[in-house]
Amino acid sequence: MAKAPVLTPQADDFPRWYQDLITKAELADNGPVRGTMVIRPYGYGLWERMQGEMDARIKETGTQNAYFPLLIPQSYLTREADHVEGFAPELAVVTHGGGKELEEPAVVRPTSEMIINDYFSKWVQSYRDLPLLINQWANVVRWELRPRLFLRTTEFLWQEGHTAHATYEEARDFAAHIHRKVYEDFMVNVLAMDVVPGRKTVKERFAGAVNTLTLESMMGDGKALQMATSHELGQNFAKAFNTQYLSKDGKQELVWQTSWGSTTRMIGALVMMHGDDNGLRVPPRLAQIQAVVLAIKGDEAVLAKVRELGDRLKAAGIRVQVDDRTDTPFGRRAVDWELKGVPVRIEIGPRDLENGTAMLARRIPGGKEPVSLDALVSLLPQVLEEDQALLLKQSRERRESRTSEVSTIDEAVEVAGAGGWARIPWAVLGEEGEAKLADHAVTVRCLVAEDGSVPDADDAPGNVAVVARAY
Numbered sequence: 001m002a003k004a005p006v007l008t009p010q011a012d013d014f015p016r017w018y019q020d021l022i023t024k025a026e027l028a029d030n031g032p033v034r035g036t037m038v039i040r041p042y043g044y045g046l047w048e049r050m051q052g053e054m055d056a057r058i059k060e061t062g063t064q065n066a067y068f069p070l071l072i073p074q075s076y077l078t079r080e081a082d083h084v085e086g087f088a089p090e091l092a093v094v095t096h097g098g099g100k101e102l103e104e105p106a107v108v109r110p111t112s113e114m115i116i117n118d119y120f121s122k123w124v125q126s127y128r129d130l131p132l133l134i135n136q137w138a139n140v141v142r143w144e145l146r147p148r149l150f151l152r153t154t155e156f157l158w159q160e161g162h163t164a165h166a167t168y169e170e171a172r173d174f175a176a177h178i179h180r181k182v183y184e185d186f187m188v189n190v191l192a193m194d195v196v197p198g199r200k201t202v203k204e205r206f207a208g209a210v211n212t213l214t215l216e217s218m219m220g221d222g223k224a225l226q227m228a229t230s231h232e233l234g235q236n237f238a239k240a241f242n243t244q245y246l247s248k249d250g251k252q253e254l255v256w257q258t259s260w261g262s263t264t265r266m267i268g269a270l271v272m273m274h275g276d277d278n279g280l281r282v283p284p285r286l287a288q289i290q291a292v293v294l295a296i297k298g299d300e301a302v303l304a305k306v307r308e309l310g311d312r313l314k315a316a317g318i319r320v321q322v323d324d325r326t327d328t329p330f331g332r333r334a335v336d337w338e339l340k341g342v343p344v345r346i347e348i349g350p351r352d353l354e355n356g357t358a359m360l361a362r363r364i365p366g367g368k369e370p371v372s373l374d375a376l377v378s379l380l381p382q383v384l385e386e387d388q389a390l391l392l393k394q395s396r397e398r399r400e401s402r403t404s405e406v407s408t409i410d411e412a413v414e415v416a417g418a419g420g421w422a423r424i425p426w427a428v429l430g431e432e433g434e435a436k437l438a439d440h441a442v443t444v445r446c447l448v449a450e451d452g453s454v455p456d457a458d459d460a461p462g463n464v465a466v467v468a469r470a471y
Contacts, residue, residue, distance in 0.1 A: 006335060009277050014221040019149070021271055025280050025339045028149050035147035035154030039264070042340060045288040046267055047157065051137065053190050053286070054159060054262065057182040061174075063133040063161060068115050070139070071106040076114040079240040082208045087111070090142035092154075108141040113208065113237055113259055116162045121243040124255060127166055130245060131174070132255075135161040150268030151225075151471050158263035164243065164255040171256035172211075172232055176454070178260045179213040179230040187227060191266065192283040192391035193217050193273055194399050195227060196466060198446025199455050203434060206259075210234035213454060216445040216466065218399040219272035222419030224445045224468040227269060228262035268471075273395055280341025281364050283391050284384035289342050290319045291380060294333060296349030298326035306348055309358075309376065316377050318384075338363065343387055346376065364390055403466075409433050416442040416469050426463035434465075442467055 006024065008016040022028055027043035030036070039047065055065070071094060077087070092108040095101060109115070116134065124132055137159050144154045161178065165171040179197060187193045195215040205212035209231040216224050237243070238254040247253045274281040284290050291313060295306040303324050310322035321342075323333055330347075337345055345361040347368075352358050357370040364387035371379060402420040406412050407428060415422040417440070426447055429437075434444050449455045450462040 005277065006339065007277055007279065010220060010275075015148075017275075017277070018268075018271060021275055021279060021339070022149050025341070027267065027271070030149065031155075033154070035144045035152075037149050037153050037155075039157075043267060046270065046282070046286065047264055049286050049288050050186075050190075050266055051159075053186055054182070055137075057186055058135050058159070058161065058178075061133065061177065061182065062131075063135045063163070065136060066134050067136050067138065068109075068112050068119070070109055072109050072112075072115045074105040074107050076118060077107060079114065080208050080237055082236070085207065087142070087207060090144075092141045092143055109138075110140055110142045111259075111261070112136065112138070112140075112160055113162065113233075117237045117241040117243060117257075120162070120164050120255070120257075121241040124164055124243055124245050126246045127248055130164060130166045130255065131170060132164040133161075133174075134163065135159055148268075148471075150264055150271070153264075156264050158261050160261040161259060163258045164238075165257070166245065166247070166253070166255070168234070168256045171234075171258050175211070175213060175230045175232045175258040175260065178258070179215070179454075183215055183228040183230065183260075183262060187215060187217075187266075188392065190283065190285045191270060192285070192388055192395065193227070193269065194392065194396040196399070196446060196448065197454055198448045198466060199458070200229070200446060201431075201434060201444050201465075202458060203431070204444060206231045208233060208236050209259075210236070214446050216468075217269060217273060217395070218402065218421060218468075219269070219471070220275065220398075221272070222402050222421070222468070224421065224443075224466075224470040225265070225269050225272070226445070226470070227266065228260070230260035231258060233257040233259055272471075274391055275341070279339035281391065282341040282343060284343045284364075284388045287341075287343055288319060289321045289340075290384055291344040291346060292321045292323050292337050292342050293346045293348065294323045294330065294337070295326055296330050296347055296352075298324075299350050299353075302348055302350055302353055305353055305373070309346065309348070309373065312377050313380065316381075318380055334361075343384055344380065348373075362387060409436050412437065412467050413440045413442055416440070416467060419469075421445075421466055421468045423464050423466055426459070426465045429465045429467075437467055441469055443470055445470060 007020045010017045026040045029038045087110045094106045141155050144152050200212035211232040213230045215227040235254045243255050244252045293310045313320040347359040360371045361368045404415045406422045412422040444465045447463045
């Protein structure tokens with residue numbers, strides 16, 4: 001009788017495969033309140049690595065980290081009409097505290113534009129106070145009707161940046177810099193994810209923004225996932241909160257603003273883009289464990305060699321874990337590390353020790369080969385970089401092979417329904433066509449220029465709409 005697979009095969013049921021993997025790789029569990037999640041240590045370790053890489057890039061822009069309250073007076077949300085309308089269905093509101101009804105209800109932050117702008121209006125007085133560049137790492141709550149771990153949860157973790165500038169051009173350029181030099185650089189060079197940078201349509205852009213820049217990725221089933229966004233807010237919030245500065249000319253001027261964010265959704269993207277029927281495949285530059293050294297049996301000489309090799313790899317700058325739990329069967333441990341997607345396993349038993357070799361198992365391309373113990377320390381950095389590059393190549397090839405050029409709305413719907421992306425001239429599609437796509441659960445993921453760059457305007461000549469079904 002055939003042995004049952006550890007995971008539901010992707011081809012049989014992609015959503016079930018995703019849920020299986022989240023659980024069996026010990027990334028997260030459902031929380032006690034519907035739509036919430038408990039992020040387990042291995043999943044949180046991925047988020048910590050993401051945080052570290054992102055935080056360094058954010059700080060390179062001159063942005064500083066701060067923290068703002070979780071609870072926001074409900075009256076704040078009435079100050080910018082588009083913003084409150086956009087978030088109204090998702091709000092969680094606190095009406096009682098300390099055993100009595102509150103004089104004013106407090107909203108659990110869905111995002112922090114409102115409270116941060118209240119303080120920006122106090123902190124900005126002169127052109128000397130600009131630019132004001134603030135980021136916070138926090139949690140937010142958006143009441144989610146159809147939750148899915150990491151992808152859509154009522155509470156999730158994120159970073160949100162908020163900035164104020166003296167001119168429109170400065171704000172526009174800063175939003176674009178975050179889009180490409182922080183988010184795209186991180187996703188391509190650390191997450192090994194192919195992304196399409198573009199501009200959201202008016203219908204899809206952030207509530208209260210004048211422009212939203214996005215990065216869209218194709219998952220393993222062909223659906224799109226919005227990875228991160230950077231928004232030009234214009235002067236909408238500056239007007240609502242009267243955030244003004246005294247210019248060099250002695251005039252009172254309204255500031256120009258941006259906001260931008262990325263979330264724990266990136267962990268879900270990591271699973272769906274790089275995972276396979278054996279589990280996760282974690283990009284080496286991201287992995288909190290790049291190599292695990294496994295003792296096959298509890299032989300004292302084997303255990304000593306495993307620990308000694310672990311120390312040498314760690315000294316060489318490789319993030320390594322020694323697995324000497326020989327009271328647990330080797331096969332079970334190997335499957336667990338495979339599920340967790342650790343890029344490299346180094347397996348050592350008595351026979352390997354006699355031969356002066358170890359078995360090198362590479363998770364990303366697959367396969368095993370014996371390697372000299374003496375060569376491992378110098379070989380591994382090259383192996384890890386090769387596997388990092390392979391993941392990016394595979395994700396790009398998937399997107400390119402499953403993207404079609406179309407000229408009609410019906411063709412776009414057909415391509416998206418078959419698990420692909422379609423590119424259609426925006427002049428052909430337009431807002432009416434966008435509404436027709438929505439009837440088929442297909443959305444415009446972004447607008448791009450003919451040459452693949454990000455357009456300067458919603459209606460720039462030659463704009464192309466990238467359309468797909470999405471998470």
